[in-house]
Amino acid sequence: xxxxxxxxxxxxxxxxxxxxxxxxxxxxxxxxxxxxxxxxxxxxxxxxxxxxxxxxxxxxxxxxxxxxxxxxxxxxxxxxxxxxxxxxxxxxxxxxxxxxxxxxxxxxxxxxxxxxxxxxxxxxxxxxxxxxxxxxxxxxxxxxxxxxxxxxxxxxxxxxxxxxxxxxxxxxxxxxxxxxxxxxxxxxxxxxxxxxxxxxxxxxxxxxxxxxxxxxxxxxxxxxxxxxxxxxxxxxxxxxxxxxxxxxxxxxxxxxxxxxxxxxxxxxxxxxxxxxxxxxxxxxxxxxxxxxxxxxxxxxxxxxxxxxxxxxxxxxxxxxxxxxxxxxxxx
Amino acid sequence: xxxxxxxxxxxxxxxxxxxxxxxxxxxxxxxxxxxxxxxxxxxxxxxxxxxxxxxxxxxxxxxxxxxxxxxxxxxxxxxxxxxxxxxxxxxxxxxxxxxxxxxxxxxxxxxxxxxxxxxxxxxxxxxxxxxxxxxxxxxxxxxxxxxxxxxxxxxxxxxxxxxxxxxxxxxxxxxxxxxxxxxxxxxxxxxxxxxxxxxxxxxxxxxxxxxxxxxxxxxxxxxxxxxxxxxxxxxxxxxxxxxxxxxxxxxxxxxxxxxxxxxxxxxxxxxxxxxxxxxxxxxxxxxxxxxxxxxxxxxxxxxxxxxxxxxxxxxxxxxxxx
Amino acid sequence: xxxxxxxxxxxxxxxxxxxxxxxxxxxxxxxxxxxxxxxxxxxxxxxxxxxxxxxxxxxxxxxxxxxxxxxxxxxxxxxxxxxxxxxxxxxxxxxxxxxxxxxxxxxxxxxxxxxxxxxxxxxxxxxxxxxxxxxxxxxxxxxxxxxxxxxxxxxxxxxxxxxxxxxxxxxxxxxxxxxxxxxxxxxxxxxxxxxxxxxxxxxxxxxxxxxxxxxxxxxxxxxxxxxxxxxxxxxxxxxxxxxxxxxxxxxxxxxxxxxxxxxxxxxxxxxxxxxxxxxxxxxxxxxxxxxxxxxxxxxxxxxxxxxxxxxxxxxxxxxxxxxx
Numbered sequence: 001x002x003x004x005x006x007x008x009x010x011x012x013x014x015x016x017x018x019x020x021x022x023x024x025x026x027x028x029x030x031x032x033x034x035x036x037x038x039x040x041x042x043x044x045x046x047x048x049x050x051x052x053x054x055x056x057x058x059x060x061x062x063x064x065x066x067x068x069x070x071x072x073x074x075x076x077x078x079x080x081x082x083x084x085x086x087x088x089x090x091x092x093x094x095x096x097x098x099x100x101x102x103x104x105x106x107x108x109x110x111x112x113x114x115x116x117x118x119x120x121x122x123x124x125x126x127x128x129x130x131x132x133x134x135x136x137x138x139x140x141x142x143x144x145x146x147x148x149x150x151x152x153x154x155x156x157x158x159x160x161x162x163x164x165x166x167x168x169x170x171x172x173x174x175x176x177x178x179x180x181x182x183x184x185x186x187x188x189x190x191x192x193x194x195x196x197x198x199x200x201x202x203x204x205x206x207x208x209x210x211x212x213x214x215x216x217x218x219x220x221x222x223x224x225x226x227x228x229x230x231x232x233x234x235x236x237x238x239x240x241x242x243x244x245x246x247x248x249x250x251x252x253x254x255x256x257x258x259x260x261x262x263x264x265x266x267x268x269x270x271x272x273x274x275x276x277x278x279x280x281x282x283x284x285x286x287x288x289x290x291x292x293x294x295x296x297x298x299x300x301x302x303x304x305x306x307x308x309x310x311x312x313x314x315x316x317x318x319x320x321x322x323x324x325x326x327x328x329x330x331x
Numbered sequence: 332x333x334x335x336x337x338x339x340x341x342x343x344x345x346x347x348x349x350x351x352x353x354x355x356x357x358x359x360x361x362x363x364x365x366x367x368x369x370x371x372x373x374x375x376x377x378x379x380x381x382x383x384x385x386x387x388x389x390x391x392x393x394x395x396x397x398x399x400x401x402x403x404x405x406x407x408x409x410x411x412x413x414x415x416x417x418x419x420x421x422x423x424x425x426x427x428x429x430x431x432x433x434x435x436x437x438x439x440x441x442x443x444x445x446x447x448x449x450x451x452x453x454x455x456x457x458x459x460x461x462x463x464x465x466x467x468x469x470x471x472x473x474x475x476x477x478x479x480x481x482x483x484x485x486x487x488x489x490x491x492x493x494x495x496x497x498x499x500x501x502x503x504x505x506x507x508x509x510x511x512x513x514x515x516x517x518x519x520x521x522x523x524x525x526x527x528x529x530x531x532x533x534x535x536x537x538x539x540x541x542x543x544x545x546x547x548x549x550x551x552x553x554x555x556x557x558x559x560x561x562x563x564x565x566x567x568x569x570x571x572x573x574x575x576x577x578x579x580x581x582x583x584x585x586x587x588x589x590x591x592x593x594x595x596x597x598x599x600x601x602x603x604x605x606x607x608x609x610x611x612x613x614x615x616x617x618x619x620x621x622x623x624x625x626x627x628x629x630x631x632x633x634x635x636x637x638x639x640x641x642x643x644x645x646x647x648x649x650x651x652x653x
Numbered sequence: 654x655x656x657x658x659x660x661x662x663x664x665x666x667x668x669x670x671x672x673x674x675x676x677x678x679x680x681x682x683x684x685x686x687x688x689x690x691x692x693x694x695x696x697x698x699x700x701x702x703x704x705x706x707x708x709x710x711x712x713x714x715x716x717x718x719x720x721x722x723x724x725x726x727x728x729x730x731x732x733x734x735x736x737x738x739x740x741x742x743x744x745x746x747x748x749x750x751x752x753x754x755x756x757x758x759x760x761x762x763x764x765x766x767x768x769x770x771x772x773x774x775x776x777x778x779x780x781x782x783x784x785x786x787x788x789x790x791x792x793x794x795x796x797x798x799x800x801x802x803x804x805x806x807x808x809x810x811x812x813x814x815x816x817x818x819x820x821x822x823x824x825x826x827x828x829x830x831x832x833x834x835x836x837x838x839x840x841x842x843x844x845x846x847x848x849x850x851x852x853x854x855x856x857x858x859x860x861x862x863x864x865x866x867x868x869x870x871x872x873x874x875x876x877x878x879x880x881x882x883x884x885x886x887x888x889x890x891x892x893x894x895x896x897x898x899x900x901x902x903x904x905x906x907x908x909x910x911x912x913x914x915x916x917x918x919x920x921x922x923x924x925x926x927x928x929x930x931x932x933x934x935x936x937x938x939x940x941x942x943x944x945x946x947x948x949x950x951x952x953x954x955x956x957x958x959x960x961x962x963x964x965x966x967x968x969x970x971x972x973x974x975x976x977x
Binding site: 157 | 872
């Protein structure tokens with residue numbers, strides 16, 4: 001099997017605070033192949049964003065401790081110095097964020113900002129960079145790009161700004177694009193445009209995408225493989241079809257049951273009892289056990305990810321899973 | 332744009348008018364203050380005072396007296412001092428102005444350089460030792476009053492060490508730049524340093540706070556994700572966005588100082604600028620000169636405000652739409 | 654009691670903003686002539702994207718905002734234009750729940766006082782009576798009464814939303830307007846709050862106006878759904894039939910692209926991705942407001958504004974060529 005593009009192994013991110021150690025990410029292991037879209041889904045506090053920030057060296061807090069291994073194209077990048085990471089960021093691995101309204105520097109034109117990235121990683125002249133910027137704006141569907149390249153961010157709507165951000169991220173042909181909730185702040189129709197654009201560009205550029213979101217619907221439309229996170233730990237990892245059709249973890253059952261469906265109405269939504277676990281208070285064993293209705297004694301020991309292609313961090317055996325899942329999951 | 336400019340100009344004129352009325356009322360309508368008595372002198376008899384009153388038009392109605400004074404000040408330009416009979420107000424101010432301007436210009440260059448450098452270095456090294464050190468120096472500079480610092484500087488440079496280390500420091504006073512540029516600079520050196528210290532402290536602290544804020548903004552996160560160096564992010568993104576508040580602060584400080592707010596420094600170093608002129612005219616209750624100085628100062632503050640407003644549009648493209 | 658609890662006729666809300674021309678001010682219409690009846694006991698969902706005017710409409714209906722023109726009647730009595738005093742007794746019957754659980758509770762007040770406040774304002778009774786009622790409300794929304802003395806920041810988002818709901822229920826209102834009540838909550842908490850709202854509706858015989866941009870949530874809770882676009886109601890009808898068979902092209906597009914759990918078994922749906930941006934209310938197109946983005950628009954759509962008509966007893970739409 002070819003070497004995966006990105007290989008994350010036992011990634012741990014902890015913040016040492018006065019109130020205690022906050023384990024934001026606690027043992028994340030997954031990989032991203034060439035041209036693959038991996039979706040990381042979870043609620044707030046699941047560690048999905050922090051894990052990707054840590055990988056790119058974007059966590060600047062002095063009290064953070066990052067451990068584990070992250071290999072990009074076979075090369076270990078966790079622990080690299082800032083100047084080495086700078087040549088990877090924006091060039092080999094690009095990242096886009098949630099709120100397009102504040103993502104761009106307000107005092108420079110969008111063209112200037114795209115050119116800045118191009119010239120930081122290459123030897124293009126101003127002229128060449130400007131031409132490339134206009135090309136990119138056209139590719140992401142900004143009308144009249146030659147004129148709009150000189151405009152400022154506030155002259156673009158939210159959806160347009162997100163397109164600019166995507167254009168900027170793709171400007172140096174990165175192998176991997178990490179998108180942190182890229183459409184959460186956008187309207188449904190705009191979201192559809194952006195997701196369609198991302199899909200199209202992924203094919204054109206051949207890059208892999210890590211898509212972080214809380215929206216199971218978006219994940220199911222975009223991702224080839226899905227990582228479900230809870231309390232900083234991976235609960236379930238598998239292909240899209242496997243995870244959605246036959247989820248293996250009680251948390252995933254709860255998540256999917258809690259989402260109101262468009263095409264049919266159910267009388268009651270399945271709820272996960274209790275509140276999200278506090279990151280200061282993650283239990284010794286399975287993090288989800290306190291809220292799990294199928295909790296057993298053995299759950300006081302933390303389960304590792306079990307399975308081969310389709311993995312779940314749960315002690316239930318396959319037979320139990322089939323019966324419990326069908327009980328709660330079906331309409 | 333034209334509408335904007337017109338609106339700014341008309342509001343500026345309105346502000347100046349209101350200030351002039353206010354000053355006029357304070358000095359001419361305050362009970363217990365009788366300008367005629369002051370002008371006539373201590374030993375004047377009531378008749379002389381009455382004569383003086385009539386001669387200066389002080390027995391006319393308030394609005395008319397206001398009108399007369401404004402007429403003399405702006406149109407006839409022959410408004411005369413009450414104390415130094417015959418000395419015209421406007422030339423006095425125009426003579427004092429270059430001194431103040433020299434003082435403020437030099438000090439502002441210094442405080443901008445030191446303040447901005449201090450703010451950037453502190454923000455770039457936040458958390459390390461040099462950051463709180465710079466902030467402490469800043470607060471110390473702000474806390475020390477200008478007149479005290481000036482006097483201490485004088486004490487050191489003019490006192491015991493005048494004959495040894497500081498023999499090159501001239502005694503207080505002003506030399507015009509056209510006369511002798513070197514002497515001009517030398518005379519102004521310590522006044523510059525004294526005046527600049529307060530503002531350098533303020534600017535360093537303000538800039539550091541703005542930079543640290545900016546470095547937590549989303550657009551800086553995007554810049555990092557682009558792979559830019561920290562230095563570039565600090566200067567080209569964070570600093571450039573913080574510039575707006577620094578520039579507006581500077582505009583207002585500069586305008587107020589040119590208008591005479593550097594008074595204490597001028598007094599301490601014996602520089603006959605507008606501040607000193609205002610101060611002495613207040614002591615003598617020399618009302619025309621007071622009025623002249625106030626209007627001069629108000630004009631610069633109002634002008635500075637307008638320039639800053641227009642300057643915003645250059646620095647922040649979002650403002651241009653509004 | 655009549656079947657219609659609230660009736661709004663031709664509500665218009667406009668704001669005056671500075672125009673690009675010197676000295677003039679332009680009128681921007683946030684809500685442009687919406688007429689709607691709310692039936693007792695139903696949940697009327699109002700769905701739309703940003704700038705469509707749904708929140709503004711809701712506030713105009715309960716008189717939180719004064720409509721520029723149009724009238725609203727509650728239980729048969731006209732409430733638009735009433736004096737504050739006269740309006741007061743109607744206010745007890747209509748309450749709101751807001752979107753942001755972090756901003757809608759006063760951070761300096763204890764949560765018990767927050768819930769008691771409406772009771773005090775309307776002279777519910779003495780302290781003892783009020784305290785008893787507050788405890789009752791807390792139990793009703795599933796909160797521990799031991800938390801009465803705590804401050805909002807000590808609660809999670811979902812719990813804060815429950816406090817907001819308790820506050821809204823304090824005076825036994827007949828109508829509750831919920832403006833994006835679950836949008837700021839995680840999916841699992843969202844489900845809890847939606848279930849709670851449903852239970853409360855049954856128990857207390859409430860009528861809901863439920864505003865949201867989330868199509869799945871709206872379908873789940875609503876009996877009828879209204880779709881808004883640029884300040885106008887473009888479609889209204891029974892929830893199930895609207896979602897299965899949308900009549901307005903905008904509704905059709907919206908439903909076709911709303912993210913859905915797709916396990917690969919369903920046939921690929923026909924996604925209508927609209928071009929252009931969600932429009933700005935200050936630049937309303939002529940004729941039908943949706944025509945610049947409509948895949949089926951004709952010349953008629955650009956010049957003639959379609960009327961909002963009933964095409965069946967339970968469905969109405971404003972379109973020259975409704976989808977059938």
